[in-house]
Amino acid sequence: MYKHLTISIITALLFILKVLPLMAIGDVGVGINIGITHDPNNLESEINKYNENMEAYKTANSGTELNQINVPYSPVLGVNFRYNFNYLLFRIGGYYTRAYFYKAQGNIKISGTKNKIKIDSYQAGFPGSICLLVPLKKRTISYIGGGMNLHFTYLKISQTNPGAGIVSPDDSVNRYSGMFAGFHIIFGIEFPLTNRYTLTGEWIHQMGSSPMIKSEDTADERSFNVNSDYIMFGINYYISI
Amino acid sequence: MRNRLIILLIVIFLTAPSYILAGIEYSTGIYFGFMPSMGGNLQSYVQRNSLGAENGIEDINRTSDSSDTEKIDRLIGATGGIEFRGIFRDYYLIKLGLNFTKDIYGGEGKTLDLTGDTVEVKYSMFVYDIPVTVGLSIPFWKDVRISLTGGIAYARGTYKNSFKSSTLNSSAKFNNWAVPVVIILCGEHFIDNNLSLMTSINYYKGASEVKKSNSDYARNDFSGFRWNAGVLMYFR
Numbered sequence: 001m002y003k004h005l006t007i008s009i010i011t012a013l014l015f016i017l018k019v020l021p022l023m024a025i026g027d028v029g030v031g032i033n034i035g036i037t038h039d040p041n042n043l044e045s046e047i048n049k050y051n052e053n054m055e056a057y058k059t060a061n062s063g064t065e066l067n068q069i070n071v072p073y074s075p076v077l078g079v080n081f082r083y084n085f086n087y088l089l090f091r092i093g094g095y096y097t098r099a100y101f102y103k104a105q106g107n108i109k110i111s112g113t114k115n116k117i118k119i120d121s122y123q124a125g126f127p128g129s130i131c132l133l134v135p136l137k138k139r140t141i142s143y144i145g146g147g148m149n150l151h152f153t154y155l156k157i158s159q160t161n162p163g164a165g166i167v168s169p170d171d172s173v174n175r176y177s178g179m180f181a182g183f184h185i186i187f188g189i190e191f192p193l194t195n196r197y198t199l200t201g202e203w204i205h206q207m208g209s210s211p212m213i214k215s216e217d218t219a220d221e222r223s224f225n226v227n228s229d230y231i232m233f234g235i236n237y238y239i240s241i
Numbered sequence: 242m243r244n245r246l247i248i249l250l251i252v253i254f255l256t257a258p259s260y261i262l263a264g265i266e267y268s269t270g271i272y273f274g275f276m277p278s279m280g281g282n283l284q285s286y287v288q289r290n291s292l293g294a295e296n297g298i299e300d301i302n303r304t305s306d307s308s309d310t311e312k313i314d315r316l317i318g319a320t321g322g323i324e325f326r327g328i329f330r331d332y333y334l335i336k337l338g339l340n341f342t343k344d345i346y347g348g349e350g351k352t353l354d355l356t357g358d359t360v361e362v363k364y365s366m367f368v369y370d371i372p373v374t375v376g377l378s379i380p381f382w383k384d385v386r387i388s389l390t391g392g393i394a395y396a397r398g399t400y401k402n403s404f405k406s407s408t409l410n411s412s413a414k415f416n417n418w419a420v421p422v423v424i425i426l427c428g429e430h431f432i433d434n435n436l437s438l439m440t441s442i443n444y445y446k447g448a449s450e451v452k453k454s455n456s457d458y459a460r461n462d463f464s465g466f467r468w469n470a471g472v473l474m475y476f477r
Binding site: 035036037038039044045048049051052054055056059068071073136140142187188189191199201202203229231233 | 282284285286289296332376377379380381382387389391421422424426444446447448450451452453458459460
């Protein structure tokens with residue numbers, strides 16, 4: 001799966017580099033951007049259900065102690081390649097997000113035995129966008145557009161001591177991973193720092209859901225939903241061709 | 242973690258270097274608007290376990306020909322607030338706001354539980370929040386400015402619900418706080434050098450911890466879009 005994807009990406013890049021010299025005008029740029037998103041794989045409703053179950057269990061069973069499961073805030077790191085041609089922006093890129101600093105984890109202590117519940121999830125995406133450029137002044141532009149994404153998502157739900165019916169399914173570990181397509185819309189503002197460097201701010205809303213994906217550990221299956229918003233700030237380097 | 246984040250934001254805001262503060266273009270504004278869907282899906286433990294609604298207000302509505310039901314609409318909120326802005330080096334924008342949002346429509350009606358019994362349902366919500374966002378503000382031509390900022394907000398709210406039928410009598414009130422992520426897209430049109438009309442779309446994403454109230458458990462969900470329109474006054 002990854003081999004085919006790698007070959008596809010390299011082929012697309014080679015095509016772009018081959019086609020670019022044929023074009024008379026335009027700017028080619030490469031950029032890196034960082035940003036933030038909240039709950040990138042839309043686990044909030046599920047986490048909320050587990051937290052309600054834990055609180056209800058605590059009310060019904062005195063002596064229970066718990067820490068609720070957080071909904072993750074995730075930093076996002078991305079790269080992108082841009083080609084401005086007249087009033088169009090062609091943009092392909094990649095990004096990765098994982099909750100390193102504010103993880104989705106909690107625990108419940110039942111009769112002295114602690115059950116640590118961890119929800120580890122990441123998302124990698126490869127968006128391709130076509131945007132309409134609205135020049136403002138000098139090299140400052142705003143752009144709005146959309147396109148398709150290729151998503152890789154991974155989810156691992158683990159419990160050290162399952163059995164109290166907090167998590168569903170109530171297993172010690174369930175891991176899911178999948179690749180599927182989605183869509184996004186993007187709004188951005190770009191303005192120059194120097195002749196070749198620009199700064200961007202972007203708001204990306206992405207949508208997509210996977211078919212049912214089987215767990216690698218049990219008979220359970222689920223689908224991923226990647227509907228989420230990203231706010232990204234980046235720096236780009238351009239060459240004119 | 243949340244407390245440390247709030248303290249950090251306040252320290253950064255108050256201790257910005259003086260050479261940055263000296264070159265800032267200050268403005269302040271007032272605005273009003275609405276929020277089409279307050280409280281997210283308003284889900285709670287009683288709705289899931291007693292009424293079979295897994296997604297709160299999104300699937301609580303049930304009807305049948307022989308029953309007297311009344312559709313429960315999503316909460317629409319009226320919102321208003323003030324904001325303080327600083328633009329430095331022509332493009333970099335930092336904003337601090339204070340907003341109040343209260344439901345003015347929706348959230349009441351009658352539905353059926355899993356046995357077909359009629360349930361009277363009420364939802365209501367009130368929120369105040371203090372967003373701090375940073376980003377870019379780009380001038381268009383002579384009299385238009387568009388800005389895109391992102392950040393976080395301290396949000397606190399009260400969510401009330403009540404479910405009454407012949408077999409169920411549940412009411413709850415949840416006072417909770419959270420630090421949602423905020424994204425704001427704003428456009429301004431200048432009437433004169435110091436006054437502009439503004440409109441903005443604000444997106445919030447975040448919810449509080451689950452809390453207990455009487456026999457119910459729920460969180461306060463501050464997620465959703467808000468649209469505002471107002472005026473900004475620049476101090477030049």
